[in-house]
Amino acid sequence: xxxxxxxxxxxxxxxxxxxxxxxxxxxxxxxxxxxxxxxxxxxxxxxxxxxxxxxxxxxxxxxxxxxxxxxxxxxxxxxxxxxxxxxxxxxxxxxxxxxxxxxxxxxxxxxxxxxxxxxxxxxxxxxxxxxxxxxxxxxxxxxxxxxxxxxxxxxxxxxxxxxxxxxxxxxxxxxxxxxxxxxxxxxxxxxxxxxxxxxxxxxxxxxxxxxxxxxxxxxxxxxxxxxxxxxxxxxxxxxxxxxxxxxxxxxxxxxxxxxxxxxxxxx
Numbered sequence: 278x279x280x281x282x283x284x285x286x287x288x289x290x291x292x293x294x295x296x297x298x299x300x301x302x303x304x305x306x307x308x309x310x311x312x313x314x315x316x317x318x319x320x321x322x323x324x325x326x327x328x329x330x331x332x333x334x335x336x337x338x339x340x341x342x343x344x345x346x347x348x349x350x351x352x353x354x355x356x357x358x359x360x361x362x363x364x365x366x367x368x369x370x371x372x373x374x375x376x377x378x379x380x381x382x383x384x385x386x387x388x389x390x391x392x393x394x395x396x397x398x399x400x401x402x403x404x405x406x407x408x409x410x411x412x413x414x415x416x417x418x419x420x421x422x423x424x425x426x427x428x429x430x431x432x433x434x435x436x437x438x439x440x441x442x443x444x445x446x447x448x449x450x451x452x453x454x455x456x457x458x459x460x461x462x463x464x465x466x467x468x469x470x471x472x473x474x475x476x477x478x479x480x481x482x483x484x485x486x487x488x489x490x491x492x493x494x495x496x497x498x499x500x501x502x503x504x505x506x507x508x509x510x511x512x513x514x515x516x517x518x519x520x521x522x523x524x525x526x527x528x529x530x531x532x533x534x535x536x537x538x539x540x541x542x543x544x
Contacts, residue, residue: 278487280298280300280301280302281297281298281299281301281302281304282298282299283302283522284459284519284522285444285462285504289427289428290427290445291409291427291428292425294312295308295309295442296442296444301491303459303495303498303501305442305459306442306457306458306495307494309425309440309442310440313387313405313425314405316387316405316407318386318387318388318389318407320387320389321339321344321383329384330382332379332381333378333380335347335348335379336352336377336379337376337377338364338371338376338377339374339375339377339390340371340374340375341373345366349366349367350365350366352364352365352376354395358412358429358431360393362376362411364376373392373410374393375393375394375395376394376395376396377390378400379398380398380399381397381399381400382400382401384403384404385404385422386404387404387405388402388406389408390408391410391411391412392410394411394412394414395413396408396414397413397414397415397416397418399416399417400415400417401420402420403420405423406422406424407424407425407426408426409426409429409430409443410429411428412428412429412430412431413430414432415432415433415434415436415450418435419435419436419437420432420438421437421438422440423440424438424439424443426442426447427444427445427446427447428446429446430443430446430447430448431448431449431450432449433448433449433450433452434450434451434452435452436449436450436455437454438453438454438456439455439456440456440457441456441460441499442458442459443460444459444461445462446462446463446464447460447461447462448464448465448466449470451467451469452468453466453470453472454471455499456472456473456474456475456497457474457495457499458472458474458499458500458501459502461504461505461506461522462505463505464505464506465506466508467508467510467511469510470508470511470513470514471512471513471514472499472514473513473515473516474498474516475496476516480496481494481496482497482516482517484519485536486535486536493517498516498517499514499518500514500518501518501519502520502524503522504522505522505523506520506521506522506523506524506525506526507525508525509526511528511529512526512527512528512530512531512532514526514531515531515534516534517534517535518533518534518535518537519536520541521538521539521540523539523540524537524539524540524542525541525542527542527543527544530544
């Protein structure tokens, strides 16, 4: 019951080698670094417009693995997560073009950005990071590396993220912290939600389930949110929180460590 299939629909998972149906749901976090080390990145670091650790001086367009200056482009900012971001060059649509706004900063050689994605001013992205298609990375987002996102995700304003996986349509839109966590398909974090990942006391994080105490093998483990789970504003999950599919965390709630069954209503 604590395998990936119990928490996620993996039909359209872009990284099947990482998230495997019958593996313990936290196993993907145990192998994430190794997976990204072996991954073949379509990097953006070869462009002369990009300077490591330096905010972009101008807005750039990423299209077909090439980067061009946006000076002669027209950008239409529709709903990014639904494919609404469009870029035109001399009146001609550039299919799948992504926008890297002036002021965004990229650190390292292993950063991949999918199609139709918007990277806003003030974003800081560190290697290694894989951003999927139709993502919206909002102003002030701090991506600390070892991050993978699916399609249609939002990584929001002043949100800090490290060692975390987003499945399709997962959203952390406002003032969030995510450490060593997995967000399932169509999950949503309310403003100010924090997924704590480190206990006060030393040692591995254990999950109690069906009268069994299971060692996750991890000293840092945030939260794992099953598909269609939502958290209310200013909620906090304790390290090692597992929320089954379709669960709700009410605003200002602190969620205890451990497994919570699907469709839980936590107050």
